[in-house]
Amino acid sequence: MIPLLRAGDKTRSLKEIRVGVIEDPNINAANAGGGVFYVTTGLLEKANDDQLRGILAHEIAHDDLGHVAKAQVLGTGLNLGVILLEQIIPGSSVITPFAGTLVARAYSRSEELEADERAVEILQRAGYSKDVMIDALAWVAQSSSAAGGGFSSTHPSTPDRIAALRQLK
Numbered sequence: 474m475i476p477l478l479r480a481g482d483k484t485r486s487l488k489e490i491r492v493g494v495i496e497d498p499n500i501n502a503a504n505a506g507g508g509v510f511y512v513t514t515g516l517l518e519k520a521n522d523d524q525l526r527g528i529l530a531h532e533i534a535h536d537d538l539g540h541v542a543k544a545q546v547l548g549t550g551l552n553l554g555v556i557l558l559e560q561i562i563p564g565s566s567v568i569t570p571f572a573g574t575l576v577a578r579a580y581s582r583s584e585e586l587e588a589d590e591r592a593v594e595i596l597q598r599a600g601y602s603k604d605v606m607i608d609a610l611a612w613v614a615q616s617s618s619a620a621g622g623g624f625s626s627t628h629p630s631t632p633d634r635i636a637a638l639r640q641l642k
């Protein structure tokens with residue numbers, strides 16, 4: 474996640490970054506503003522490295538673009554679940570997730586497309602291809618449609634978003 478943060482336009486100090494891990498089987502991630510991000514245990518358990526990278530790039534892009542943060546966690550103190558950036562790896566067992574409910578309203582469609590585009594730029598600056606973002610979106614769509622909720626409910630219209638990304642250089 475650190476190379477992705479450095480590839481954004483915003484120069485946030487790494488000390489500003491906080492990542493909360495929420496005990497939630499749904500695949501989800503959110504930008505809460507001010508360098509605070511949330512990921513669910515469902516995401517960490519089910520994603521591979523590239524899928525996680527794509528999802529995080531997208532959330533960092535929302536922050537980078539200054540989109541108004543729309544996520545908060547109900548029922549917990551944030552610092553309980555804060556973990557080190559280095560520990561954000563799929564399947565990690567060193568983290569202690571906190572209980573809580575991630576409340577994230579959807580961004581507008583144009584904000585989502587903008588964030589996807591910026592996420593691709595961030596990935597490319599960090600040395601990855603845009604396919605990382607495309608594959609991550611496809612994976613999310615496939616993994617969360619059956620269960621409902623999660624990332625897809627707050628990040629709608631995935632087929633459109635994939636089509637838009639394919640048209641980028």
Ligand SMILES: [Zn+2]
Binds near residue numbers: 535
């Ligand atoms: Zn989004």
